[in-house]
Amino acid sequence: MHPRRFARVRPSGLMATKAKIIVDPKSPVIECTLIDYSAGGACIEICGPVTLPKRFELLYSGSKKRCRVVWNIGRRYGLAF
Numbered sequence: 001m002h003p004r005r006f007a008r009v010r011p012s013g014l015m016a017t018k019a020k021i022i023v024d025p026k027s028p029v030i031e032c033t034l035i036d037y038s039a040g041g042a043c044i045e046i047c048g049p050v051t052l053p054k055r056f057e058l059l060y061s062g063s064k065k066r067c068r069v070v071w072n073i074g075r076r077y078g079l080a081f
Contacts, residue, residue: 017033017034018031018032018033018034019031019032019033019034019044019058019060020032020058020059020060021044021046021052021056021057021058021059022056022057022058022059022064023052023053023056029059030046030052031046031047032044032046033045033046033047034060035076037060039081040080040081041067041070041078041079041080041081042058042060042065042067042078042079042081043076043077043078043079044058044076044077044079045075045076045077046075047075052069052072052077053069054068054069055067055069058079067080067081068080
């Protein structure tokens, strides 16, 4: 396993754990849970049968990040910003 470039942080306290995935403006928004995040990426969990594209936008706490999927295990996805 390679060392991380940025330390991951778990949302806690007043920070929201809910995020939204925007695939394209015409598609419905996909709700997800933010497991952890860093300056360079995040781990999210999606409920329900959803197939994510390789690239999309993640809306979290008022900021929008362009993401790409780097790994997937079950309902959890690792993202790079």
